[in-house]
Amino acid sequence: MTHRSSELSIAFALLAAAAAFTALPQPAQAQAPAASQPTAAAAAKTGLVDVTGARIHYQLYGDLASGKTPLLVLHGAFMSSDAMKPLIDPFAASRPVIAVDARGHGRSGGVDGKLSYDLMADDAAAVLAKLGVKQADVLGYSMGGSTAIALAVRHPGRVGKQVILSGTSRLDGWYPEVLAGIAHLTPEVFAGSPIETGYKSLSPAPDKFGQLVENIKALDATPFAYSDAQVxxxxxxxxxxxxxxxGVTLDHAIGLFKLRGGGDVAAATQGFLTEAPKARLAILPATSHIGIMAEAPAIAAMVMAFLDDKAPPPPAF
Incomplete structure (x- = not known):
């Protein structure tokens, strides 16, 4: 295999599987007993928010007047909010969930313009404002994880807790081989794939899939970095x-965890935690960037404990 075909294989596996992960079987060890499986979320209410250069589509599950903090869900590149259902359903059983189609993705417009994390963060903030949500917790996957960080930096009052799922605060948080593979993508690579067919079935501009490919390539070729001080x-x-x-480096994830208050020496030296920590880190074994989405039940269980601010249970001795 040539160097270029290897890069293409990396990028295609990374991105094409993202659009189809809802069909992946859930690992047996991650599944809860059948009686405790969450039921599918009720049909979402949908809407559009006019922003500069686009109309942004959102889905709303649950009642914003419930008094519970909503969870804002932000998907990855080439995906849509529909593809996040394996994570939406468990959370929608206990709190309102707002899922946004990123600019140029899913049912949102704006494919003719450039993408940036700042711009997508502003779009998400506009959705929250439209819905009258003063503050939401945020879960972002991949591209959505970087957007979640941008949202917290640019609109700190809008964001409560953040879950960064395979996302980065800097472009160099990705392995360079992954970025090199993305740089070589063409629309033809996706011919007949779930990414292409999904885009054409949802987009208000179904004939502009090629432009979306160029937008993602440009996004992943443009250095960005939220400073340590900002984070x-x-x-x-x-x-x-x-x-x-x-595809996100271990060093970057651990560094982000530390910047957010993780790695507390006092907590480490006492041997156990008596209160919920400021930051949590989970590194799932034998799990890839796409494979992490097959772990939705395990992720949901960990994240629910985090969102509910539960302190770790004491040892039984």
């Missing part, structure tokens, strides 16, 4: 989750 200053608590074979 430290984000209010609220943070949970960082990656796979041990992720």
């Amino acid at each position: 430290r200053a984000i209010p609220g608590k943070t949970m960082v989750i990656i796979g041990d074979a992720d």
Whole structure:
């Protein structure tokens, strides 16, 4: 296999599987007993928010007047909010969930313009404002994880807790081989794939899939970095989750965890935790960037404990 075909294989596996992960079987060890499986979320209410250069589509599950903090869900590149259902359903059983189609993705417009994390963060903030949500917890996957960080930096009052699922605060948080593979993508690589067919079935501009490919390539070729000071200053608590074979480097995930208050020496030296920590880190074994989405039940269980601010249980001795 040539170097270029290897890069293409990496990028295609990374991105094409993202659009189809809802069909992946859930690992047996991650499944809860049948009686405790969450039921599918009720049909979502949908809407559009006019922003600069686009109309942004959102789905709303549950009642925003319930008094419970909503969870904002942000998907990855080439995906849509529909593809996040394996994570939406468990959370929608206990709290309102707002899922946004990123600019140029899913049912949202704006494919003719450039993408940036700042712009997508502003779009998400506009959705929250439209819905009258003063503050939401945020879960972002991959591209959505970086958007979640941008949202917390640019609109700190809108964000409570953050869950960064295989996302980065800087472009160099990705393995360079992954970025090199994305740089070589063409629309033809996706011919007949779930990414292409999904885009054409949902998009208000179904004939512009090629433009979306160029937008993602440009996004992943443009250096960005939220500074250590900016990341430290984000209010609220943070949970960082990656796979041990992720496209996001382990060093970056651990660094992000530390910037958000993880690695507390005092907590480590006492041997046990008496209160919920400011930051949590989960590195899932034998798990890739795409494979992490097959772990939705396990992720949901960990994240629910984080969102509910549960302290770790004491040992039974």
